[in-house]
Amino acid sequence: MELLIKEIIGKYNYWLYIILMMIGLYAIIAKNNLIKKLVGMNIFQTAIILFYISIGYKKGGTLPIIEIPHGHHTISPESIDISKYINPLPHVLMLTAIVVSVATFGVALAIALKIYKEYNTLEEDEIRMRLRGK
Amino acid sequence: MIDNHVFPILIVITPLVCAFFVMGLYWVDKRLCLPLTILAISISFISSIITLYSVLTSGTIQYKLGGWPPPIGIEYRIDLLNGVILVIISFISLFNLFTSFNQVSHDFPEKKGTFYSLYLLFTTGLLGVVITGDLFNLYVLLEITSLSAYAQIALGDKKRAPFASLNYIFIGVIGASFYLLGVGYIYMMTGSLNMGDVAHLIHNLHHSQAIFVAFIFCIVGVWIKMALFPLHIWLPNAYTYAPTASGRIIAPLMTKVMVYVMIRLMYSVFGIDYLFNTLHISQSIIYLSSAAVLFGGIMALSQDNLKKMFTYIIISEIGYMVGGAWLGNKTGLTGAILHIINDVFMTFALFLSAGNFAWRIKDLSIHNLEDIFQKMPWTSTGFVVVALSIIGIPPTCGFFSKWYLILGAIEAKQYLFIIALILSSLLNIILFFRVFEKSLFSSKPHVMESKETRSYNLIEEAPANMTIGLLVIGAILILIGLYSGKIVSNLILPFIPKGL
């Protein structure tokens, strides 16, 4: 029992990301409104970003910005304590991922607008009905 | 290994930079957009040929971006497999420009320039996906490709394309995110993103559950993007309603590049040992791909719209390649790779012919194709050649890839897959001869002048650039078939990893 609690607390970020991801996935598949699906899509993507950020975290680490001692211009590699700084690589990757997600979001909204113009609704089943009824 | 070679980077950079130029030029002089696009892709094409040549003469090429050594920075790693596919992608992209410029001016009279910019970005994305040696870089380029594909598809048929495209976005994003998640798991367990480095590090992690999940998510993500059978739902509508000029390039290249990515992940990242000795899923994947082959064929039979029929053929062909790659022997993989090459050309030719028909006939239902052979003889000739290739009649190329696939399946004792392949050929016969019967032999009397047939009688051959394009591709289909022995022994077999 204690182990389980330790496991849950020790990795709570990972549990959170799984929950969020599943919420997003559920929304993409099950929701009927196209905009709701889009929101689900974004939640899904942010969940993955959360996962990456969690990978990079180090307990007791600080921001990945090197502190250069006062009066110095630079700092020698040997004097840097690696465990002091959080892993920067996942951050970089996720910056890219955020940008990708906002780009996709913009394009998807534009397409949703086009759909609304054509069908005057954003409900998927109504659109399908219109398509079939044609 | 050669280092500091300028051509690998030119392949990707030229279309990219020219995409910006084309966008800028759009506001200055719209007439310059097309020539610039052609120039960009030509340079890319030539560079990829040179690159392939140097790969052939001196082995794998490595290009360090930013000058950083691989695990630190991003690298390009070009071996035979992606060398060949690069040449094919840039060729198809270039060729499509010649066959479709009038189509583009017809569809997008005002936004032609920006369309070409998008087209260039799409090409860049595909080339980048193929050339890169970095897992995350692949994701970014995949997104460029997908994003430009979503936009291009949404520009198609006014009524149905946006909806199809939005559905594609939803499912495509799930696919890409799954891939990203898989890469995240790999990164967490190994700490690296470089393919070669990961392949090296993964050796000690064969029994890790996280690596297994990473593998599953990467592969499923790629499958979603390539539309393997149960994950294919986005494909038929999206490709059917895409504008002709883009559909022609998206349909043949997108799925095939994803198959390439799958092969790359399987053989260059996870490794044969992991795939076939640690995991025991190849059997079920072959069942899945057999199902895909059959499902695609059967669904294609039930379609009335010519283009939609072609999209289901793509789904069926995807099954061929996935099955071949998972057979786990040399011949099967050879067949899968050969089929990638062949299928690019076959699908391209299919969509070319559909585009030519659509240029004259608005609604591409099969019954509208009555007697089309008389009206558009050259297009129909091209169409017949492609159809024969898809059925798998020698000496067209489709026969030879099918040959290797079946041979591989026999070696691997996957009898279900053999049956699926053969049944699919038979389904394709019915599929295409149903069209031929309509198009070759009309039951109508020859001279008819009623009101509804008048517009029909006016149908004539599509513009010369489209027709000649189709015929050239038809000839290429036969040439590839005849030289498939050389292709296999020179371009494919050296890539096949040892121990397979």
Added chain:
Amino acid sequence: MEVVHSIRPIAAILVSVSIIPILISCGKDRPNFREAWTFVAGVLKFLIIVSMVPGVMHGVLYTFNIVHLGPGLDIGFKVDGLGLTFALVASFLWIVTSLYSIGYMRGLDEHSQTRFYSFFASSLCSTIGVAFAANLITLYLFYELLSLSTYPLVVHHQDPEAKISGRKYLIYILTTSIGLVLPAMIICYHLGHTLDFRPGGILMGTGGKTILTILFFMFLFGFAKSAIMPLHSWLPAAMVAPTPVSALLHAVAVVKVGVFSIIRIFTGIYGISLLKSLHLGTAAAYISAFTILVGSLIAMSQDELKRRLAFSTISQLSYIILGISLLTPKGMIGGIIHIVMHAFGKITLFFGAGAIFVATGQKYISKMKGLGKKMPITFLAFFIGSLSVIGLPPTGGFYSKWYLVLGCIDAHKISLLIILLISSFLNALYFLPIVFKGFFSKEDDDVDVSKYKEAPLCCIIPMIITATISVLLFFYQGIFYKLISIGLKL
């Protein structure tokens, strides 16, 4: 054995395809020019093939390789005695048939004649390709091309009946070739690592008994063009095509391509000793014997002349397979030489049927009473053709039947011998009454025979030629005998 690389095989194959563009460009505006070209191509093709006869007689093997596909896989040609025999017959009969089709097509004022001639030419190209194929994959290639190029000929009339027949034709031929031959071929490659036709076969000692047996039946039924029962019903259906097509393709080229492929499987892939050790020859012999009997019986019940001929063809084709499966030298020679004899006999019959159709529009035997008096030449030729198919002297058919009988005796298969004799008797039963009725019956009252006369000259001459040759073959068959024995010894 001397191997000579020569372009003659490929030239013989390509000469008929190369005229297709000319045919299309002539179109329907210049029909004389168009048909002249067909004729020229036919003659040229025949001459090229004939030019190889002396060489082959002296043991030369003409080869030509187009492209190398992989280890043990080539697309290439090889001219040996068997192939040459078949090619000689097919290409000679093409000349004759071209002449005939000019008369027939113009006589009936058919539509889309350019298409007809073009696909006819490409069919012939594929036929010669099969005859000269050096390995199974080349053979398969041309086999498929032949199926495809005959399809438009079958559907030539474009009416629903023709379309249904066309579908049936395609389904039978392509389904079997892709569904059975293709996998069988690949398994064969998997086992033997090559597909070349080699004397003595390539499969000896490669696979288990079961797999080889299954493979054998896949090949036997896969080449459905040989119309072995139960895969025969495409042949009567294909009779909707214009008569020249039925005559050349569905009595000579297409069906014999099927049989020829099976011969190649027997001699080049399996080899006689392997077949003997697996007892596959006997099995094939009984299957073909069944087809012979049933085919003959069905033929008797047909009233439409072309359908009767079709069923006769089905049964006659199985003679060839029977002869081969006896696996004795005499039986095999008898079988293969039957290709020649039957070709001339049956084409004469078809020409006759076509001539009757052109002259009178009659398709049904029951309505042909008394026609012989008005069309004596046609019916005489028909009579000679019948004799040849039945196997009575003085026609070439006698010769092949004689060898088949000898083969049966050599193989100690008395039951097969009896079947042969019964079937010959049946043949006589369904052919001779036609001629008899034509000459001697009193015409029906409702048919006015007096207005009919002989068919146009273009139809008559080819018929006379083939009938004459049928008779001549009784006396001069030595060249074929020699070619075949050279071919079989390979």
Added chain:
Amino acid sequence: MYWILDLMILTLVIVCAIGAITIKDLLGTAILFGAYSFMMCLLWAIMGAVDVAFTEASVGAGVSTVFFVAAIFRTTRRTRD
């Protein structure tokens, strides 16, 4: 003290996510989605990913929401689920 804040944000993230996809008004969805993004950004800031948090604050909570509202303005607030 610190962990209480952490826990609060975690709860809020999930509440916002569920709320955004269940609320029956698209404008509400937009606002809740903005809130979700902002909470997420706080979470990342706590984990030391300041650059990512900065981006998410400006993009997810800022511009995305504006796009979203603009799109709803041009289409409809109505939704059935």
Added chain:
Amino acid sequence: MKKVALIVVILCGAILIHATSEFPKWGEINSPASLHVSPYYIKYSVEQTDVPNIVTSVLADYRGFDTMFETTVIFCAGLACFLLLRIFNDKEEETESIFYRHIPSGIIIEFKNHEVDIRDEDFELIDSKFVPYDLIIKTVCRILIPFIQIFALYVVAHGDFSPGGGFQGGVILGASIILLAISFNLKTAIEKISEKTLGVLSAIGVFIYAGIGCLCLILKGHFLDYGKLAKILPIDPVKARAIGMLGVEIGVAITVMAVMIIIYINIASQGKHQEGL
């Protein structure tokens, strides 16, 4: 659909939870991810690139190629929105009523019958979903916007030393213009920065990025190897890397700004570029 979704979700969740047991603990210092490649960045960032913000140095230099394509993605999104939504000939059927504004007085006239076509200098056709001005918001924003823009420029320029960089700065810069469009109206914003300018800027931004890369290529280095810029700049290679990164960040900022505005104006006005929202 709901059942399918549940099945998929439960399946995925189960697989993910299953794998979680093997994860290194959250915040583990010795996890493989923290030991293989990232220590290199932390150690050598300052020495090799003279940029203390490791995220920036990795983003713009070590993995600069990714970032170039990330910017391209944004560019692509702008392009896509333009292509999808922009309508040039404004002859689209107006289903409901048409609004005209009398410019001198600001009075708005509504026409139910849409066949009316006023071609008077004093009248202008306006958007059916027109939102009137609000003086307070307008004034506050007018004061605020310059500060926002200055902050944005600071974020871009100071990305080397503190959180932020081209992307964030670009978004804020774009947001300032969007704020202008919201608080005034769309037409005002478009007058300030025209569609053509935006289109060209969005291309120029990425072009700066790719151009710097190509410059390195011309200077006989690898693509994006900023160190080679030292050949034409009067500084040492390490400093040249920092300069290169700054240039790249500026390019990113320009593109992001332009694209954000393009997307906004196209969505907010459905491609007609009237004064919606």
